[in-house]
Every structure is written in C-alpha cells, then in structure tokens.
Amino acid sequence: MAEHSFHLNAKWPGGRNTVGTIEAGNLKTEISIPPEMNGPGIGTNPDEMLLGAAATCYIITLAAKLERANIEPEEMSLSSEGIVEVDNMGVITYKTIIHRPTVKAEAKLKEKVERYMDQSEQSCMISRALKGNVDIKLEKHFVAL
Numbered sequence: 001m002a003e004h005s006f007h008l009n010a011k012w013p014g015g016r017n018t019v020g021t022i023e024a025g026n027l028k029t030e031i032s033i034p035p036e037m038n039g040p041g042i043g044t045n046p047d048e049m050l051l052g053a054a055a056t057c058y059i060i061t062l063a064a065k066l067e068r069a070n071i072e073p074e075e076m077s078l079s080s081e082g083i084v085e086v087d088n089m090g091v092i093t094y095k096t097i098i099h100r101p102t103v104k105a106e107a108k109l110k111e112k113v114e115r116y117m118d119q120s121e122q123s124c125m126i127s128r129a130l131k132g133n134v135d136i137k138l139e140k141h142f143v144a145l
Contacts, residue, residue: 006025007025008023008027009022010022010031017040019042029043047084051080054127057125057126058080058121065116069116071112073104075102079100081100095134096134097134098136098138101138104144104145105144106145110144114142117138118140
C-alpha cells in the first residue's frame with residue numbers, strides 16, 4: 001500500500017489578531033483570522049482552506065471519474081459554500097459544506113454525469129475525512145448541449 005506525506009510549515013508572530021504565513025509545496029500565503037470573526041482578514045484562513053480542500057478534492061475526483069468513463073464535458077465548474085456556526089458561548093463549529101457543481105455535456109449523458117457527481121462526493125478523500133463532523137451537500141446542475 002502506498003503512503004504519501006504532505007508537509008506544512010507555519011510562522012505566527014504573536015497574538016490572536018496578527019498575521020502569519022504558511023508554506024506547503026506550491027502553497028505559500030499569509031494567514032489570519034477572518035473579519036467575520038473579528039480578525040484582520042489578511043491572506044486566507046482555516047475556514048477558507050478547509051472549504052478549498054473539500055472543493056478541489058471534489059472537482060478533481062469528478063473530473064477523474066468523467067475521464068475514466070470517456071465523458072468529455074464541454075464545461076465544468078464548481079461553486080462551494082462553507083457554513084460556520086458560532087454559538088452563544090463562542091464555540092466555533094464548521095457545520096456544512098455545499099458543493100454546487102455545473103457540468104455542460106451532451107443531453108444523453110445527463111443521468112451518467114449526475115451519478116458521477118454523487119459518487120465523487122462519496123469517494124473524495126477530504127469528504128471521507130470530514131464525514132460525521134461536517135455535513136456535505138450537493139446541489140447538482142447539468143446543462144444539456
């Protein structure tokens with residue numbers, strides 16, 4: 001069984017509202033608390049990064065499934081939304097991720113493409129890692145040529 005390691009280095013200069021940096025392979029960016037949570041909103045934040053991981057995993061998995069099925073979509077895109085809840089005690093919980101994939105392909109492929117949209121969420125490794133902790137929903141959109 002193959003095993004892969006990914007590494008990330010983070011630097012954080014001080015208190016809650018400072019700005020740090022992360023580096024992981026091709027990812028190099030500043031990080032801070034988002035303005036929605038009374039932070040400086042510089043660079044990215046854990047909420048965006050979790051959403052980005054889930055979204056990129058989903059769209060890449062969908063692309064791979066379509067390719068293996070010899071389906072070449074005219075166009076494919078994804079919009080994703082992450083919903084974070086802050087309760088009365090200040091406890092922050094990542095509640096829901098909603099993926100809204102759009103695939104434009106021949107009308108006769110609609111059923112197959114939608115099936116692959118569903119399967120991609122089940123087989124994406126990030127979705128599997130989040131299962132039981134974050135509710136992941138799909139709002140599929142198929143555009144017939």
